[in-house]
Amino acid sequence: xxxxxxxxxxxxxxxxxxxxxxxxxxxxxxxxxxxxxxxxxxxxxxxxxxxxxxxxxxxxxxxxxxxxxxxxxxxxxxxxxxxxxxxxxxxxxxxxxxxxxxxxxxxxxxxxxxxxxxxxxxxxxxxxxxxxxxxxxxxxxxxxxxxxxxxxxxxxxx
Amino acid sequence: xxxxxxxxxxxxxxxxxxxxxxxxxxxxxxxxxxxxxxxxxxxxxxxxxxxxxxxxxxxxxxxxxxxxxxxxxxxxxxxxxxxxxxxxxxxxxxxxxxxxxxxxxxxxxxxxxxxxxxxxxxxxxxxxxxxxxxxxxxxxxxxxxxxxxxxxxxxxxxxxxxxxxxxxxxxxxxxxxxxxxxxxxxxxxxxxxxxxxxxxxxxxxxxxxxxxxxxxxxxxxxxxxxxxxxxxxxxxxxxxxxxxxxxxxxxxxxxxxxxxxxxxxxxxxxxxxxxxxxxxxxxxxxxxxxxxxxxxxxxxxxxxxxxxxxxxxxxxxxxxxxxxxxxxxxxxxxxxxxxxxxxxxxxxxxxxxxxxxxxxxxxxxxxxxxxxxxxxxxxxxxxxxxxxxxxxxxxxxxxxxxxxxxxxxxxxxxxxxxxxxxxxxxxxxxxxxxxxxxxxxxxxxxxxxxxxxxxxxxxxxxxxxxxxxxxxxxxxxxxxxxxxxxxxx
Numbered sequence: 001x002x003x004x005x006x007x008x009x010x011x012x013x014x015x016x017x018x019x020x021x022x023x024x025x026x027x028x029x030x031x032x033x034x035x036x037x038x039x040x041x042x043x044x045x046x047x048x049x050x051x052x053x054x055x056x057x058x059x060x061x062x063x064x065x066x067x068x069x070x071x072x073x074x075x076x077x078x079x080x081x082x083x084x085x086x087x088x089x090x091x092x093x094x095x096x097x098x099x100x101x102x103x104x105x106x107x108x109x110x111x112x113x114x115x116x117x118x119x120x121x122x123x124x125x126x127x128x129x130x131x132x133x134x135x136x137x138x139x140x141x142x143x144x145x146x147x148x149x150x151x152x153x154x155x156x157x158x
Numbered sequence: 159x160x161x162x163x164x165x166x167x168x169x170x171x172x173x174x175x176x177x178x179x180x181x182x183x184x185x186x187x188x189x190x191x192x193x194x195x196x197x198x199x200x201x202x203x204x205x206x207x208x209x210x211x212x213x214x215x216x217x218x219x220x221x222x223x224x225x226x227x228x229x230x231x232x233x234x235x236x237x238x239x240x241x242x243x244x245x246x247x248x249x250x251x252x253x254x255x256x257x258x259x260x261x262x263x264x265x266x267x268x269x270x271x272x273x274x275x276x277x278x279x280x281x282x283x284x285x286x287x288x289x290x291x292x293x294x295x296x297x298x299x300x301x302x303x304x305x306x307x308x309x310x311x312x313x314x315x316x317x318x319x320x321x322x323x324x325x326x327x328x329x330x331x332x333x334x335x336x337x338x339x340x341x342x343x344x345x346x347x348x349x350x351x352x353x354x355x356x357x358x359x360x361x362x363x364x365x366x367x368x369x370x371x372x373x374x375x376x377x378x379x380x381x382x383x384x385x386x387x388x389x390x391x392x393x394x395x396x397x398x399x400x401x402x403x404x405x406x407x408x409x410x411x412x413x414x415x416x417x418x419x420x421x422x423x424x425x426x427x428x429x430x431x432x433x434x435x436x437x438x439x440x441x442x443x444x445x446x447x448x449x450x451x452x453x454x455x456x457x458x459x460x461x462x463x464x465x466x467x468x469x470x471x472x473x474x475x476x477x478x479x480x481x482x483x484x485x486x487x488x489x490x491x492x493x494x495x496x497x498x499x500x501x502x503x504x505x506x507x508x509x510x511x512x513x514x515x516x517x518x519x520x521x522x523x524x525x526x527x528x529x530x531x532x533x534x535x536x537x538x539x540x541x542x543x544x545x546x547x548x549x550x551x552x553x554x555x556x557x558x559x560x561x562x563x564x565x566x567x568x569x570x571x572x573x574x575x576x577x578x579x580x581x582x583x584x585x586x587x588x589x590x591x592x593x594x595x596x597x598x599x600x601x602x603x604x605x606x607x608x609x610x611x612x613x614x615x616x617x618x619x620x621x622x623x624x625x626x627x628x629x630x631x632x633x634x635x636x637x638x639x640x641x642x643x644x645x646x647x
Contacts, residue, residue: 077213
């Protein structure tokens with residue numbers, strides 16, 4: 001029987017319980033595994049070409065991560081009395097410190113997905129256009145200069 | 159520091175992701191359905207009470223397992239107590255009580271020394287004081303609420319803890335959340351342990367001082383944060399801080415760990431910061447004569463600037479106290495809102511603390527106090543040892559009566575709780591937000607009132623349920639082989 005591989009989980013000194021869970025071991029692996037298994041799921045459900053499946057995963061990933069990381073503001077519980085109500089999840093990460101390991105990892109994942117999706121579809125249109133739009137929006141949203149920036153006042157409300 | 163198998167970390171993250179996804183889907187459908195239903199006329203124009211996303215956790219995660227929390231009990235929280243049975247007809251959105259109760263082993267109450275149930279020395283005296291002083295003083299401390307019982311209690315607490323003076327309050331949570339704003343204000347710095355209790359966090363936020371957090375029990379990190387903050391000074395103006403207070407707890411209620419008090423005091427003395435020690439769970443429960451974590455770790459109480467504690471845990475009463483030098487206590491009596499505006503402690507509750515303190519100190523003429531202290535130490539060490547041998551991941555140091563057993567996966571929380579209740583053992587679950595999101599656990603509190611048979615029954619049930627639920631993350635120790643005696647015919 002394979003011996004269990006143990007990891008140590010040190011409780012991080014992060015007061016924001018909305019982002020604290022991202023500092024634990026196994027998060028990066030879970031993220032990558034979820035992407036891989038959803039690609040397999042799409043392949044088995046729609047029995048399409050692998051490239052189309054990767055494009056589908058890339059666009060779904062774009063929609064979901066944009067909505068939860070860069071659109072939804074605040075925290076899903078009320079114990080912190082609303083001090084983070086004007087910050088998106090991305091802006092709350094790591095207490096606002098830019099260019100940490102977690103942020104760099106999260107910025108690299110859409111780019112890698114884009115490369116895989118465009119390679120497996122042989123850079124054909126219209127998939128290439130959609131994938132490029134997805135990766136450009138996601139990477140720009142994660143740049144340090146975009147911290148707390150609201151273009152044209154979109155999403156600046158409650 | 160917890161050690162968990164890597165596969166468990168992955169599955170826990172995946173489970174929370176799944177729960178979150180389902181919750182969001184249900185919210186989406188709820189929004190679509192509500193779009194078509196028109197809102198009633200009286201609510202038009204009013205702002206919503208809470209933003210839809212603020213109570214997402216409560217609506218979609220907590221309500222599903224609501225029957226594991228807030229269980230009403232129908233007797234005193236002794237070693238065995240009656241738990242009221244509840245049922246639900248709409249999958250846990252609302253719970254209805256029945257009139258049936260079931261007798262369960264109590265592994266969840268903070269009844270460390272067994273004073274929660276009727277005691278032969280304390281209860282007659284409490285009833286007498288109830289008849290003499292009536293249940294409430296109906297006044298604030300400053301007006302007519304200071305009876306001679308209150309003065310006697312404050313002197314006794316100061317003598318017990320080893321400080322010159324003490325002041326008591328009606329509620330333990332309110333002690334922390336109203337004392338810290340009285341001690342420090344804007345321009346001061348509070349450095350608190352990352353796992354401090356919510357009362358300390360609220361008190362610190364209410365004070366207006368700057369708050370910095372250091373990694374739990376990591377004295378090197380504390381020193382690093384302290385040096386950084388002293389060098390930088392106040393934000394923006396960079397003036398020196400008016401006051402620096404470091405807040406730690408004696409025993410952390412969710413981990414059962416002691417704090418490295420001697421090293422923390424050494425760091426505080428080096429940088430001339432004040433130290434505030436919250437002994438809610440350790441006073442009366444650890445230490446050779448029950449005097450708390452200072453006695454256990456061999457620290458002189460004169461080195462700790464402010465010692466705080468509560469009467470709810472080891473003394474079977476309610477309320478909290480602050481023990482410090484005479485000047486600090488007099489200042490707090492003049493400024494703290496919990497003293498100047500809040501009703502004073504109920505006199506029978508005060509008498510209960512006085513009597514239980516006398517039992518612990520041995521001043522009631524018997525040795526029951528030291529017996530109870532030895533009993534709880536023995537019980538905790540035995541229980542913790544046996545749980546570890548079974549392969550559970552148990553946190554906490556030796557001698558601490560609190561032992562959290564790690565569960566991790568969110569589905570194991572209701573599974574463990576309901577299975578244990580079926581077998582008549584009542585345990586307390588700790589989920590988010592009281593504990594970090596991924597480190598869900600069940601917390602066992604051992605009492606001096608538990609006999610050896612109670613502990614063995616508890617161990618048997620926990621072992622069986624642990625096998626069913628699958629939380630024995632560490633390899634079990636094989637039982638020692640009994641030597642077989644062969645009969646020679």
